[in-house]
Amino acid sequence: MSDKSDKTSDKTIVAGVSVDTRHWIGGRRVASAETFTDVSPIDGRVLGEIARGGTAEVEAAVAAAREAFPAWAATPRAERARILHAIADGVEKRLEELAIVETNDNGALLRSHRRGVMPRVAHNFRFFADWLLTLEHEDFETRGHTNHVSWDPAGPCVLITPWNAPLMLATWKVAPALAAGNTVILKPAEWTPLTASLLADIAAEAGLPAGVLNVVQGYGSEIGDALTSHPDVRRISFTGSVPTARRIAASAAPNLTPLSLELGGKSPLLVFADADLDLAVDLAVEQYDNAGQVCLAATRFLVEESVAEEFTRRFTEKAGALRQGDPRDEATDIGPTIHPRQLEKIDGFVRRAVASGARVVVGGHRVDEQYYAPTLLTEVAQDSEIVQEEVFGPVLTLQTFTDEDEAVRLADDTRFGLAATLATGDPERAARVAERLVAGTVWVNCFFVRDLQAPFGGSRQSGVGREGGTWSFDFYCDLKNTVTAPNGWKSHG
Numbered sequence: 250m251s252d253k254s255d256k257t258s259d260k261t262i263v264a265g266v267s268v269d270t271r272h273w274i275g276g277r278r279v280a281s282a283e284t285f286t287d288v289s290p291i292d293g294r295v296l297g298e299i300a301r302g303g304t305a306e307v308e309a310a311v312a313a314a315r316e317a318f319p320a321w322a323a324t325p326r327a328e329r330a331r332i333l334h335a336i337a338d339g340v341e342k343r344l345e346e347l348a349i350v351e352t353n354d355n356g357a358l359l360r361s362h363r364r365g366v367m368p369r370v371a372h373n374f375r376f377f378a379d380w381l382l383t384l385e386h387e388d389f390e391t392r393g394h395t396n397h398v399s400w401d402p403a404g405p406c407v408l409i410t411p412w413n414a415p416l417m418l419a420t421w422k423v424a425p426a427l428a429a430g431n432t433v434i435l436k437p438a439e440w441t442p443l444t445a446s447l448l449a450d451i452a453a454e455a456g457l458p459a460g461v462l463n464v465v466q467g468y469g470s471e472i473g474d475a476l477t478s479h480p481d482v483r484r485i486s487f488t489g490s491v492p493t494a495r496r497i498a499a500s501a502a503p504n505l506t507p508l509s510l511e512l513g514g515k516s517p518l519l520v521f522a523d524a525d526l527d528l529a530v531d532l533a534v535e536q537y538d539n540a541g542q543v544c545l546a547a548t549r550f551l552v553e554e555s556v557a558e559e560f561t562r563r564f565t566e567k568a569g570a571l572r573q574g575d576p577r578d579e580a581t582d583i584g585p586t587i588h589p590r591q592l593e594k595i596d597g598f599v600r601r602a603v604a605s606g607a608r609v610v611v612g613g614h615r616v617d618e619q620y621y622a623p624t625l626l627t628e629v630a631q632d633s634e635i636v637q638e639e640v641f642g643p644v645l646t647l648q649t650f651t652d653e654d655e656a657v658r659l660a661d662d663t664r665f666g667l668a669a670t671l672a673t674g675d676p677e678r679a680a681r682v683a684e685r686l687v688a689g690t691v692w693v694n695c696f697f698v699r700d701l702q703a704p705f706g707g708s709r710q711s712g713v714g715r716e717g718g719t720w721s722f723d724f725y726c727d728l729k730n731t732v733t734a735p736n737g738w739k740s741h742g
């Protein structure tokens with residue numbers, strides 16, 4: 250680790266935007282002796298050489314977060330909220346830059362970043378700033394004693410985030426952690442390190458004190474183990490894969506550091522014969538969003554047998570009209586996968602499925618080493634790998650069912666439980682089925698309607714805990730109940 254805070258060579262220019270490639274620790278830019286290469290999934294072009302952190306950078310970042318904690322925790326809520334709104338202002342001011350850098354870094358559609366994702370980044374800060382100010386628990390009495398519940402800041406929080414929606418998912422965690430009065434060490438995914446660095450600039454410009462937000466860059470376990478096993482870390486929030494979550498849980502276990510885990514899914518889309526079939530097909534085609542690299546994606550279509558043929562016909566027609574290509578082009582519907590390694594993984598899933606009897610209805614092949622054709626497979630067994638495991642690419646399966654019980658049985662028969670989507674014209678059926686499904690979120694005749702007030706997370710191996718609204722504050726705070734004797738002085742109740 251070395252301090253090279255004056256060197257302009259520690260910046261890279263991405264689509265005309267200057268991005269610092271060093272860590273952000275204690276309000277200073279910090280370089281590492283080693284770097285890693287960040288490439289664009291659009292065309293494999295090198296975007297920059299990024300500081301490759303390890304134990305020394307983690308020690309420095311945790312120390313900075315620990316030092317900054319008491320003052321930030323003591324900062325009045327209204328002032329914390331004001332600074333979070335100023336960060337949101339900064340995000341909105343630089344929205345176009347953030348959108349173009351993110352698209353170059355993770356390959357998701359520029360039009361989505363401009364119009365959907367980056368506005369949500371700003372909203373994450375505004376929402377949690379405002380929610381903080383409403384956070385009250387009514388005092389209540391126990392045999393004349395008053396119970397007062399408070400949300401106390403917990404301390405330094407480690408936030409580890411993935412590449413599929415880098416800044417959106419990072420700020421989902423950063424905003425409530427900061428609002429709660431904690432300090433943060435953010436580690437973005439090594440495939441998408443850039444917008445986290447821009448966030449550090451924006452936060453500093455907004456007046457966030459040094460050390461309150463730290464950004465460390467580096468490879469998964471190379472830097473991750475030091476972060477997650479650190480005894481001074483009070484919370485760990487992680488979004489990513491199940492194997493990494495297991496490793497993080499093991500690393501955090503000796504300190505009993507509380508964890509929030511938002512993991513993968515294998516969510517179903519249930520289409521009943523009484524559904525509006527055009528709506529069902531629209532919902533189905535949406536599952537190719539972000540080239541299928543969305544944890545919430547309903548990747549398993551379960552369609553009532555009597556409408557399966559017509560559903561498949563309409564889906565095939567609609568999917569065939571999708572335009573795959575450069576995500577910077579406004580006309581593109583599906584961009585690249587994040588990395589050739591991810592594409593290899595996707596292709597492996599499809600080849601193994603076909604070898605074991607799956608029939609390709611749509612796609613089923615790579616376009617080149619970055620782009621995978623949107624794919625639909627049918628004639629897949631419930632216990633097959635392609636039905637049970639998360640692919641995280643534009644690969645969907647279709648199975649049929651004959652009645653509601655079978656639909657629910659198939660829907661619930663994986664180790665995941667993140668989300669489920671229903672298409673039905675019968676509100677009573679919707680209520681009945683929703684109640685029986687194991688899922689953190691159920692959408693009825695809609696998809697991806699998200700509200701930060703709602704609890705968000707997964708059941709079974711899709712996660713541990715919920716974030717969103719008050720649930721975020723429950724996680725990022727040490728809840729305390731202060732019991733006061735009648736008249737404020739009598740003891741033992």
Ligand SMILES: NC(=O)C1=CN([C@@H]2O[C@H](COP(=O)(O)OP(=O)(O)OC[C@H]3O[C@@H](n4cnc5c(N)ncnc54)[C@H](O)[C@@H]3O)[C@@H](O)[C@H]2O)C=CC1
Pocket residue numbers: 409410411412413436437438439467468469470471472473474477488489490491493494496497511512513514543544639640641
């Ligand atoms: N939101 C989601 O549900 C996501 C799910 N995935 C799933 O995971 C699969 C693999 O993708 P990866 O990028 O390899 O996911 P991953 O779970 O390995 O990476 C996510 C984050 O964890 C970090 N990380 C990795 N090892 C760590 C460790 N030992 N300690 C602390 N942090 C660590 C990474 O650097 C990254 O920031 C995907 O194919 C997909 O199935 C991936 C990204 C997001």
Ligand SMILES: O=C(O)/C=C/C=C(\O)C(=O)O
Pocket residue numbers: 413414418488511542543544545699
């Ligand atoms: O957009 C959201 O609210 C949540 C998105 C979550 C994912 O896409 C993910 O973790 O993969």
